Amino acid sequence: MAGTEPVERAMFPLESALLPGEELPLRIFEPRYAALVRRCLDDGEPFGVVLIARGREVGGGDARCDVGVLSRIAEHADLGAGRYALRCRTGERIRVREWLPDDPYPRATVTVWPDEPGEPVTAAQLVEIEDRVMALFERIAAVRDARLPEREELLGRVEGDAGQRLFALASRIPIGTADRYSVLSAPSAADRFAALDDAVDALADMVEFQLSE
Structure with a gap:
């Protein structure tokens, strides 16, 4: 989907916030989503994936967020009787411009949402936040007397621009759904850095609380 022109897409609301560059396994059994797969x-x-703000994945009647991927x-594997097993890969970030009738499945008019201009995120800032994440993993591993994989295996290879690197890092650490959505919906790379920085702070506090019990 080149450019930022609105395009109608089939949509798959989920109870999790997906980030660009993630694997997405799905098992399809509802007739409406079998039609989407076909x-x-x-x-x-491609199809759009957005976070459900309220409600459930099954049955419809949910309230949906307007930023997704x-x-x-x-x-794919066709399991028969309208059932599928899928392995998907997320890509570009999108914004929903208009929700259309769910006929025969959720649909929306969307545009690709590239990062907006903002202050640059430096290589030093990226290394600093990665170091904080590694320190958290090392703290947990020490308490559990476990051996950590190498840094590159845990955090991924350094690829892409700062905005994409922040998406990749956020996808590899156990932050909550609200924090993941804050990272996803941050307009610029600088905003994303700030959102991820706050999420790492919250994660560090939670780890220390759990380890102190």
Whole structure:
């Protein structure tokens, strides 16, 4: 989906906030989402994934957030009777411009949402927040007398610009759904850094609380 022109997409609301560049396994059994899968397989289209603000994944009637990601089906298995097992991969961040009728599945008009201009995030800032995350992992490993994998295995290889690197880092640490959505919906890389910085602070406080018990 090139550029930022509005495009109608099939949508899959979930009870988790997905970030760009993540694996997304799905098991499909609802008829409406079986129809979504058939459309995407037939046309080679991605579908949008957004966080459910209120409600449940099954049955409809949910309230949905308006920032999400495009997801593409990488592998699929047709299990029969309208059931599928999917392995998907998330890509570009999107904004919902208008929700359309759920007929036969959730649909919306969306645009790709690249990072907006802002203050630069420096390499030193990225290293600093990665060091804090590693310190947390090391603290937990020491208490559990466990051996940690290498830094690159835990945090991933340093690839892409600062904004993409922050998405990748956020996807590898156990922050809550609200914090993940704050990282996803931050307009610029600098805003994303601030959101992730706050999330790491909250995670550090939670780890220390749990370890003190």
